[in-house]
Each structure stands twice: as C-alpha cells, then as structure tokens.
Amino acid sequence: METRSSMSRSLHTNRDFEKLEPYEGKPSCTVLRGEEGSNALDLPDRPADMEQRNGRAVRKGNTVKLWGNNTVDVVIYGTEKTLDAYKFNLLKNKQMFINQINNGTIAVRRIDEDAMDEDNGMNFAEFVALLSGNTDLLEKTKLDNKIMQLEKEQAIFKKDRIRAERKIAANQEDMIKAESAAERMTQDWEYITSYTGDRTTRLLNLAQATAEETGRELHRISKTYRNGAISTIGTYAGLNLSVYSEYDMGGTFYRNTFLVEGVSGLKYRCGISGALPLGFVESSRYPQAALEKLPGMIEEQRQKIAKLESEIPTLETIIARKWSKADELARLKQECNALQHRIDESMKEAERTQPVLSGHEAGDKAA
Structure with a gap:
C-alpha cells in the first residue's frame, strides 16, 4: 500500500490518469481517481464553476481521501494588491447575492462590492474612478456607497415598522377571539x-x-x-x-x-x-x-389577553419611531445628482473638444 507522500509524487509525474472533461476549453488540472487535491491558477466567472472545480477533488470516489484522513487539499493562487483580490471578492459577493435572493433576505437590489484588498481599502469602482483621473467619479462612487448603506438601514427600519403593525393587528384579532371564548365559557360555567x-x-x-x-x-x-x-x-x-x-x-x-x-x-x-x-x-x-x-x-x-395587551405598547413605540437619517439620505442623493450632472457635462465637453481626424490621418494613426 502506498503512503500519501509517495502517492502524491506519483500523481505529479504520472500523465496517464483519466482526465476529466475540459473546463472552458482548457485541459482540466484535476483527475477523477487518485486526486491529491485541486490547484487552480485562474478564477472562473461564476460561483457555481468554482464549486464544481473544487468538488472534483473532494467528491466521493477519490481514493486519496482514504490515506489523507478523508481530506484533500484545494489550493487557489492569487497575488495581493492586484485584481485577483477583486475577482475573489466578486465571486464571494455574487454567491452572497444569489443566496440573498433565494432566501428572500435582501433589502435592496444592490450589493456593495467591498474592498479590493484589505490593506488599501478600495473597491473596484473606486479603483476605476482613480485611474480615470476624474475626482468627481471617485467622489460619486463614495457617495453611492454611503447612499446604499443608508438605504439598507432605511429598508430594515421600514420592515421593522411593518412587522410591528402586523403584529398589533394580529394581537388585536387574537384578543377579540380570546375575549369571545372567555365570555362563552363563562356563560357555560354559569349554566352548569x-x-x-x-x-x-x-x-x-x-x-x-x-x-x-x-x-x-x-x-x-x-x-x-x-x-x-x-x-x-x-x-x-x-x-x-x-x-x-x-x-x-x-x-x-x-x-x-x-x-x-x-x-x-x-x-x-x-x-x-x-x-x-x-x-x-x-x-x-x-x-x-x-x-x-x-x-x-x-x-x-x-x-x-393580558399577555397580548402587554405587547402592544412596545409595538406602538416601534411604529411611532422616526428614522433619524432621512435628512442625511436626502442630502447625499442631492449631492450625488449634482455630481452626476457635472460628470455628464464634463464628458460632453470632452467629446466636443476631441479632434476629428481626416481619412488620411486616420489611416496613418491606425498604421
């Protein structure tokens, strides 16, 4: 019986193992039987592809798991402070967005793409805005993120208030039923x-x-x-x-x-x-x-009845509350609209000032 280390060496040198189907037109880097793990040098565009590729090494039938404490290694390579970090994060957010839609827990139909790297704290939109050289784009990106967070808070606030309103209505309905039942039971007891x-x-x-x-x-x-x-x-x-x-x-x-x-x-x-x-x-x-x-x-x-009545004052307090950040959200939206208008005007100005090449000049430029 081969040990895990000797089998691992044979896996790296043996090219006669059965190959899986190609992934996106490329030869697969995993094998069906005797796979020590998964090594990925590139990232797919869909979370399902990532799960499928990793699953090829960890699924049932991999004999290496018999010698590796029922575990295999899944190794994914990436470089810090590059777009690799953004793509990893993009895959994570795609899967999060899919889970939120499937579970019905999403508040708004936008998600924050988060930071590209934990050190520089920039997301992809900020990165693009910075490379464009237009500070208005960068400022608008930051405003969009703040607006999105406030809209999420506002959605949660509204959901809590709606839930409280429905709970009060349900409590009142249950109280009416309980009072009616108590009255009828009292009538029967008095008869007996x-x-x-x-x-x-x-x-x-x-x-x-x-x-x-x-x-x-x-x-x-x-x-x-x-x-x-x-x-x-x-x-x-x-x-x-x-x-x-x-x-x-x-x-x-x-x-x-x-x-x-x-x-x-x-x-x-x-x-x-x-x-x-x-x-x-x-x-x-x-x-x-x-x-x-x-x-x-x-x-x-x-x-x-007493328990249902005791819950109503707390629920009424929730309904009576006002969201304290409504003015801030309105102000940020107004600033964002002004920035968007300024960006649109600057783009129109750039188009007007761009020189038009003649046919001969365009051919030379292309050459």
Whole structure:
C-alpha cells in the first residue's frame, strides 16, 4: 500500500490518469481517481464553476481521501494588491447575492462590492474612478456607497415598522377571539353551576341505563362508530353529547372523539384528546369531568389577553419611531445628482473638444 507522500509524487509525474472533461476549453488540472487535491491558477466567472472545480477533488470516489484522513487539499493562487483580490471578492459577493435572493433576505437590489484588498481599502469602482483621473467619479462612487448603506438601514427600519403593525393587528384579532371564548365559557360555567336538574349521562338508545351500562355503551360506540360528521348520542344536564370520527391525512381511521356542547355553542372534548377513560363508570361521567375544567380554561384566556395587551405598547413605540437619517439620505442623493450632472457635462465637453481626424490621418494613426 502506498503512503500519501509517495502517492502524491506519483500523481505529479504520472500523465496517464483519466482526465476529466475540459473546463472552458482548457485541459482540466484535476483527475477523477487518485486526486491529491485541486490547484487552480485562474478564477472562473461564476460561483457555481468554482464549486464544481473544487468538488472534483473532494467528491466521493477519490481514493486519496482514504490515506489523507478523508481530506484533500484545494489550493487557489492569487497575488495581493492586484485584481485577483477583486475577482475573489466578486465571486464571494455574487454567491452572497444569489443566496440573498433565494432566501428572500435582501433589502435592496444592490450589493456593495467591498474592498479590493484589505490593506488599501478600495473597491473596484473606486479603483476605476482613480485611474480615470476624474475626482468627481471617485467622489460619486463614495457617495453611492454611503447612499446604499443608508438605504439598507432605511429598508430594515421600514420592515421593522411593518412587522410591528402586523403584529398589533394580529394581537388585536387574537384578543377579540380570546375575549369571545372567555365570555362563552363563562356563560357555560354559569349554566352548569346554576343547573338543579338531573346530572346523569343519558344515551338516546339507553335512556334508563345504569352508569356502568352507559359507560359500556360509550366504549362500544368508541370502537364501532365510523362517521366524520358530528352526531348527537345523548344528553347531560340538558346539554347535548356528541361523537365524531377523526381520520389521518391518508384517510385512515384514527379515533372517535366525544364532546359535550355548552349553551354557548362551544364543544368541549372528553379530557384533552377526546378519548374515553378506561373504566365504564368513569366514562359515563366524562361530561361532568370535561365541564369542571371550565374555570381553568377561562383563566387561560384571561392570561392570553393580558399577555397580548402587554405587547402592544412596545409595538406602538416601534411604529411611532422616526428614522433619524432621512435628512442625511436626502442630502447625499442631492449631492450625488449634482455630481452626476457635472460628470455628464464634463464628458460632453470632452467629446466636443476631441479632434476629428481626416481619412488620411486616420489611416496613418491606425498604421
């Protein structure tokens, strides 16, 4: 078995390995099997090409990874303080821009190309402006960058305010629903506490049955009933008892759920899931057990309302805020427009003053 070092030397000298398809018309610098790593002397124009070229060395099937701790070397060459740094950064920003669009997280449809080099702190637009010899171009580039950053901040500020407005609307809607539910539950609880009649569960087909017989019949219904519609099966304290079948997403029967309907129209499950207790006598008393939980359910709605109300003042503060940099942004845009007008005028002046060559002179110039 060859070691990693000896295999590496053989890879550099052996030219009979299977070559991959050419990259942009050039012979590929990687091989499919036994590739030690990737060495790139040039940079592609698209991030996907960079990932594809690097992936040729690291993908599954590279036998060198068996001797290299499942790792390979990806080496990319570049020179500091040259356009190589700009191209690396351009690839990074292209991929960032693509990810922002795919994820829906981009605030504005412009991105800062950042600095060409971490030492000189110039981006490509500033570099071009400096080489042109026109200081107005350089100044406008700097203004454009400042405007873009402020527009990003403004977009985030507006997004926070819109989110706060929607949250207030949702809280108010939830508060109305919670208040309505609490009122209806209170109405049902008042009915139950003031009811003086018979509190025995009575089924329609077993009107005079004992508690055990009633519970046994409820268990039979639980096992045999199959109907997605809510059906009334009996009464308790003047309230209707109902059952309906639940099905999963595939249409397969899941379980039967028992309900007791209050005078307000709200329906309360037996326990949490709607399933009956194991004992027959306990099953016959499920309506009473379900209704006894009403005070706790009412308190939960009150707590929900209080929590939603407590969030509104903070959200209103966010909506009432004003963006402090609006005047600065307007001023910078005005200065940028003035610079652009000045640049346009200077370009027109340069075109007017440029000498026009005759046909003979143009031929000599070309020669």
